[in-house]
Amino acid sequence: MSNIPQNVCLCKHHANIGLLLRSLSSILKAPKTTASFREALVCDSNNEKCISSTCGKCGELKNFDKLFEYDDEIGGKDLVYHQWETFDSKIVKIEKSGTIRDAIDDLKSQTKDFLMHSFITHVQYIHFEDCKQNASPKSIVLQIDFSENFRTKYQDEVQNAFFNYKQAAVFNAMVCGYGRGTVDGVGGAVKRLVWKGMMAKQSIVRNANDFAHYATAVAKNINIIFVDAQDIKSQSSLLDQRWNQVRAVSNTLKIHYVKALSLYNIEQIIHQIKTIQLSIKQQKLFNINDDEIYLSQLTGPVTNKQPEFNKISNDKNELNNELLPNNNDTFNDMVDGASDYEQQQSFNKKLQLYRGTRSDDARKRRNRKRNLYFQMRRYRHFITRSFYCRFTIKLVRHILAKYNIHYIHVKLFDDLLIIDVKNKIIQQQYERRVPGDIFHKHYYYLFRHEA
Numbered sequence: 001m002s003n004i005p006q007n008v009c010l011c012k013h014h015a016n017i018g019l020l021l022r023s024l025s026s027i028l029k030a031p032k033t034t035a036s037f038r039e040a041l042v043c044d045s046n047n048e049k050c051i052s053s054t055c056g057k058c059g060e061l062k063n064f065d066k067l068f069e070y071d072d073e074i075g076g077k078d079l080v081y082h083q084w085e086t087f088d089s090k091i092v093k094i095e096k097s098g099t100i101r102d103a104i105d106d107l108k109s110q111t112k113d114f115l116m117h118s119f120i121t122h123v124q125y126i127h128f129e130d131c132k133q134n135a136s137p138k139s140i141v142l143q144i145d146f147s148e149n150f151r152t153k154y155q156d157e158v159q160n161a162f163f164n165y166k167q168a169a170v171f172n173a174m175v176c177g178y179g180r181g182t183v184d185g186v187g188g189a190v191k192r193l194v195w196k197g198m199m200a201k202q203s204i205v206r207n208a209n210d211f212a213h214y215a216t217a218v219a220k221n222i223n224i225i226f227v228d229a230q231d232i233k234s235q236s237s238l239l240d241q242r243w244n245q246v247r248a249v250s251n252t253l254k255i256h257y258v259k260a261l262s263l264y265n266i267e268q269i270i271h272q273i274k275t276i277q278l279s280i281k282q283q284k285l286f287n288i289n290d291d292e293i294y295l296s297q298l299t300g301p302v303t304n305k306q307p308e309f310n311k312i313s314n315d316k317n318e319l320n321n322e323l324l325p326n327n328n329d330t331f332n333d334m335v336d337g338a339s340d341y342e343q344q345q346s347f348n349k350k351l352q353l354y355r356g357t358r359s360d361d362a363r364k365r366r367n368r369k370r371n372l373y374f375q376m377r378r379y380r381h382f383i384t385r386s387f388y389c390r391f392t393i394k395l396v397r398h399i400l401a402k403y404n405i406h407y408i409h410v411k412l413f414d415d416l417l418i419i420d421v422k423n424k425i426i427q428q429q430y431e432r433r434v435p436g437d438i439f440h441k442h443y444y445y446l447f448r449h450e451a
Contacts, residue, residue, distance in 0.1 A: 013113065015084055017114050018033070018414075020083075020103060020110075024107070028070060028074070030068055031067065033389060034118075034415075038115065041063050041064060041111070041115065042063075043057050043058045051119040061108065068107075070101075070104075074100060075104075077099060078098070079097070079100045082096065124256065128141075190215050190219050190224070208229075209226055380420075381420070381423055381427040382418050384416055387439035388441040388444045391417075395444075395448065396412075398447065403433060403438075408422060
C-alpha cells in the first residue's frame with residue numbers, strides 16, 4: 001500500500017464532477033467519467049456553440065435529463081457524496097448527504113462551468129502544441145511556474161531541528177523543445193538530486209544558496225540561478241511603484257489570451273475561441289479529452305543523469321582482529337538421527353494438520369494478508385496512459401503486444417490505464433516507447449478493425 005502513488009494537483013472542476021458521477025453511477029445508469037459525461041451532453045465537444053449551450057440540438061443542457069432518468073421513489077433515496085469546497089480560505093474535501101435528486105441538481109448547477117472550462121483546456125492544449133511545432137528561429141515557447149518549496153533537511157538530524165526548518169522556493173522556467181521535461185518535472189528532478197545528496201551526507205543544505213550551489217554541481221543539464229532575498233527587497237520598491245502605475249485589468253479569471261501590442265498596451269480576449277477553433281478544423285485534429293492531458297505530453301521527459309552517491313559514515317571505530325573469549329556460552333554439536341527427507345515429511349504433515357484445523361476467520365485473515373502482500377509487489381513499477389472508455393482489456397493487450405510491451409498486469413481504473421512492469425529500467429524504456437495518445441478515441445476505431 002505504501003507504494004501506491006499519490007494523485008495530486010487535480011482540477012477542482014473535474015474533481016467535483018467526477019465525485020458526483022462516481023456516487024450517482026453506483027445507483028443510476030449514468031456516465032462514470034468526466035470524459036464520457038461531456039461527450040454525452042453535447043453534439044461536438046470541439047464546437048463552441050455546443051459547449052456554450054447555444055446549439056439548437058444540445059443547447060441548454062437538453063441531454064442532461066436523458067442521462068439521469070429516475071422516478072420519485074429513487075429520487076427520494078439518500079445519497080452520500082464528497083465535494084471540494086472552500087472554508088476559511090482553505091480547500092477541503094467535505095462529505096455531503098441528501099437525496100439523489102439533490103445530488104443531480106448539484107451536478108446540473110456545475111455542468112455549464114465545467115463544459116466551458118473543459119473546452120478552454122482543450123483549446124489551450126492544442127494552441128500550445130501549435131506554438132511548439134510552428135515556432136520560428138526568432139521565437140521561443142516558455143512554460144513558467146513555481147515548484148513546491150524545498151524544505152531544508154539534515155541527515156542524522158536532532159529533534160529540535162526537525163521543528164525549526166527553512167524553505168527554499170524553486171521557480172522554474174523551461175524552454176520547450178530542448179528535452180528538459182516539464183516545469184514540475186524539472187523542479188522535482190532538481191529537488192530529488194539535492195535530497196539524495198543530503199541523505200548520503202555529501203551536502204548540507206541550510207538555505208537557498210546552499211541548495212543552488214549543490215544543485216548546480218549535480219544537475220548538469222539544468223541551469224540554476226540563485227536569487228538572494230536582498231536582491232528581491234532591493235527591487236521591491238521599484239516594482240511597487242510600477243504596479244501602482246499599471247492600469248487594472250478586469251475579469252482576469254475569464255482572460256485566457258493576452259497579446260502585447262506595444263510597450264504598455266495589451267490586447268485581451270475574454271472567452272473568444274473562434275480563431276483557434278478554425279485551426280482545429282484546418283488541422284483535422286482528433287478529439288482530445290482534458291482528462292487525458294498530462295504535463296509529460298507537452299514536452300519531453302527529464303533526462304538528467306543522476307550521479308551515484310556513496311554513503312559516508314562518521315563512525316571511525318576499527319574492528320579488532322581478535323574476538324574476546326566468551327566463557328558463558330557453550331556450543332554443543334547436536335546430532336539428529338532422522339534424515340532431511342523424513343524431517344521434511346514430518347513438517348508437511350504437521351502443516352497440513354494445522355491448516356485443516358484453522359478456522360474460517362483465520363483463513364480470511366491469512367488470505368487478506370497474502371493478497372495485500374501481492375498487491376504491494378504488483379504495482380511497484382508501472383506506467384499510466386489515459387484511454388477511451390470503449391477500450392477493452394483484450395484490445396489493450398493486443399496493442400501492447402504490437403508495441404512489444406512485456407507487462408505483468410494491466411488494470412483499468414476510471415479513465416486511467418495502469419501497466420505494471422518488472423523493474424524501473426523497463427519502466428523508463430516503455431515510458432518512451434508507448435505513445436501518450438495511443439489509447440485515445442481515434443486510435444480505438446483503428447485498432448478495433450485491425451484486431
